[in-house]
Amino acid sequence: MQGTLCRKEIGNGAFFSFVTDPKFKSDRISLCFVTPLKKETATVNALVPFVLRKGCRSCPDFTELNKRLALMYGAILDADVAKHGGNQIIQVSLQFTDDRFAIGGEKMAETAAKLLSDIAFDPNLDENGFFPEIDLELEREFLIDTIESDLNDKRVYAIGKALGLLYEDEPFGIKRYGYVEDAKAVTSESLAKAWKDLVKNSRIEIMFAGPGDPIGAEKVFEERIALLEREPITAKKPKMVDYSPLKEGEESLDIVQGKLVMAFRLGAPETEEEKNAARMLSAIYGGTAFSKLFMNVREKMSLCYYADSHFERSSGVLIVDCGIEFENREAAQNEIIRQLELLGEGDFSDEELENTRMAVANSLGSVGDTLYSIESWFMPGILEGKIVTPEEDLCEMKAVTRENVIAMAKRAKLAAVFFLKGGEKE
């Protein structure tokens, strides 16, 4: 990709990274509070970005804020929560038109940085220092809807159920948006405290990508963060579980297609070499339109429309999912297991391996072509403390041998199976 990542510490535990690339017409700034993921704080923290999105002291009214964004040529202010390994990430981001396309010659990057900084660090609190009650009540209801909306997408729902079985009490099992009961217990006071804790104790990661000048934006954040009282806490890396006894579950819903999800433990692939072997294994197994699962479960046996695998980097788990006729569960499950065993026996050609590697290279080659993918590429590396470019990653993927893939496939042990079937809800 064209731009390289530049990075510096602009405050205690606060970092500003940027990638400059003149080919884009808009810029994107993301600000992340990175905090240890804990079950007790997961829900209240998940609510924080949504109340921050409602306004700030410099623009307290939600509608006025949205007008300001619209007038910045439809700038997009997103607020969301994510998790990565042992970290919870509370994120607000702003994508906006670059200076070159602003009709009045406005300095867009600085204006945007100022607004995002106000949103993150200077929210609209009441006289007690709490979030407004109306914002809390609405956003709490919406968060509960979001938590429950997993059900709307049966594929997402089934994967969530399988991972719930698998992870049990591991930190990876903590839900992204938290828990309904915990959401109900949030008060405007506890919410304000959660925000204050984030500002004080989280690591702050800011990323700027686009053609614009990042220096003005950097200055805005640096000056703001200098005013904060900071005592950053670092999350401990959660330990991967190597193996666990098989857990099985199923559930009935009024649906016409069954969803089968299978999760395999890979014996805790902790090193980069092991993780790369697992990525390559997942790609050759079910990551392309010429993979083992696609060619056999779909094309040969006509059992499904999709059968995909993917490797969860943080927990070291390989997950397969597909949509099938209810009565084909056994046939699909047996074939999915058999294909993985065959990979462990080395039943794949060098050509298949090289073709898969080319597909991986192709996908890495596209990282620099959108602002969002640039950010999504670098952020996990930043969080894990190992920043590599897509080109460097490709070199590592080229070093994965046939033997590495076979060895990784041999390590796979089925650890959870979940089947969503038809009929009335139990």
Add this chain to the structure above:
Amino acid sequence: MSDMVKIENKRLGDCYYKVEHPSGLTILMAPMEGFNTAYAMFGTAYGSIDTTIKTAENGEFRKLPEGIAHYLEHKLFESEECSAFDRYAKTGANANAFTAFDRTAYLFACSDNFEESMEILLDFVTHPYFTPETVAKEQGIIGQEIRMYDDSADWRVLFNLLGAIYHKNPVKIDIAGTVESIAEITADLLYDCYNTFYNLHNMVLTVAGKFDMETVLKVADKVLEPAKDFYLERGICDEPEEVVENYVEQHLPVSVPLFNIGFKGKTGSEADNFRGSILDEIFLAALCDDYTAVYRELYDEGNINATFGSEVFCGRDYITMLISGESREPEKVFERLKKEFEHLVEHGIPKEVFDCAQRTVYGHYMRSSERVTGVATSLFNCHFPGVDMYELIEIAANATPESVIERIKNTYGAENSALSVIRP
């Protein structure tokens, strides 16, 4: 050597090139400096709505099974020797295809081996191979695709709405058909459809990103044979202006009710629909984007949330303004929007709201021009209506509150609308 015409837009500082290839195919190319990937789309003006056709001037109209365009798309990937996916596997390209209501596209994205992938694309799409065995094999796969959509609340809420809005227009039919309708599909029928619609005069190739234009033309010269003249007449459905019913609902396992609201428009020519849709987008933004009073009212009542959004659904002979979201009281949302619709039409769009709406739509088209996929897709979508891609952003930039309201008055009516709801 084919003649190449350059088309520029000063506002964006962008350009693309148009070639009428001797084979009959139109080729549109947008090289984009600094990008590392190329995105190519090769397709035809043939989709799920093409269910009644006539292929000779003095011939008769015939009915085709529902879902056949989509079935054909799946089967075209196969040749006698292997599947196109096996061929792409050797280039690393990420290949796919889709069937929409009025078009079908085959596409790939790559950062390397562009020439090889381009040759595969042009070759497999122009060389059909269907046998009773390969056709039969696909029944199970597509059957599962149909079932997947049957369980999808987002998909069902849209098609239920289209069923409430359209009396006859085949746009209301599910793109993949039904398990029963696809059972009627045979290899011979697929060849018939292929020979009718996959004529290069009825097709377009668009490419955007990092690639060499000479390479595209060289591959086209090598692979494409001149297409015969062709005759095609599509059945015209005599669609009434009114909707079928104002309300439709279905129960599915969901957490919160989902809704789609549609304002049915009078269709013009395909080009009129496309150009008009930009003004409709500005109207929708002014009606209910997050900076409007209506949005705020519904949001503060807890009747809509961040999933709320709007878009214009348009194509060859249909146009509908769509609004979607989650709500415990979708009827209230529907009534409020109808009232606001009438208010705006009667009193005009306030200047401040109009500025917000216009800039939002303008920004959307500007951002789509900084993505390789956005540019190739826009070239593709604009070709069949015969609209220049850059017209879209110019229409947005030149719109006025009056031009928007004029368009809405002539095309839509608040009462000519429907609400579709999926309830738990």
